[in-house]
Amino acid sequence: MVLFAVLNRARETREDAERSLQEALLREQPKLDRRMGLLAAMGTIAPLLGLLGTVTGIITLFTVITEVGTNDARVLAGGISEALVTTETGLVIAIPVMILHGLLSEKIEKVTSEMYVQSMALMNKIFGKES
Template identity: 40%
Template sequence: MFEIVKAGGWLMLPIIISSVLAIAIIIERFWVLRVEKVAPRDLLPSVWRRVRDNNLSADYLKSIKQDTWLGSILAAGLAQSRLGREAMRDSIQQQADQVAHEMERFLNTLGTIAQISPLLGLLGTVLGMIQVFTAIMVQGTGNAGVLAGGISQALITTAAGLSVAIPAMIFHRALTRRVDSLLVTMEQDCVKLVDALSAESNTSD
């Protein structure tokens, strides 16, 4: 393996660094974007039971805010519930924007890796072919070793760049899809809570 990396030339270094960074981002994002961490299914019913029983303490709001991202959004809305529906919606939207930013963290970097890795491979291809044609001009076609070295560099860097780019692109799209799905789920839960509180307020009036 080391001989293959060595044959690819110095451009293999940024390609390898890109691959390590991509793997780290993929593992970290899949761990962070777990459903039980982002938007547990039993959170909204639990919150609503406490609201209905008038048992919504400041400690509980602080707890759900720290435990999950959906909890932080619901807590932001509930903190403004006495100010009316619009105040709740504004507070929820502001917190949701922050949560969305955190959920999308590092995804731009992963997308960038998916785009630049094949370009690095292409650059290696160009440099390898330059080496081949330079050798031909200087030594003619008799030195097969030099020609093979340049062609080898071109093929190895191209293959390495694509090997990094293809999985990075696949996981970037998968993670983006997961973020979008979780955001939709959280939005639906928030709308349910706001509507339920508004309905209860209208009934009590």
């Protein structure tokens, strides 16, 4: 679509073609960025959910301590285990999601730059290198 924006204005002035190019680039950018916000939110929320589980596990632990006391280590281990498992799960989700988000962000930047470079190269071939 971006290259067609330049080609469709090839018979007009360079300024018209540049405006058309900018408009086309602005239209394509949201398509590339789609779902990136959701991915970033997932990477941010996962550790928070793990923390929430940790707090819940600790609350459970203190409830058990209040009811049973601290004589039975197996009873205490349940609350501690719940806290650690939820923390681990949040991190296991967040780390790969954030890595994926970073990789995709770099790829989007590379694609966007390449679209611009190729479009400008085409404009220079059509209109010459003078601005």
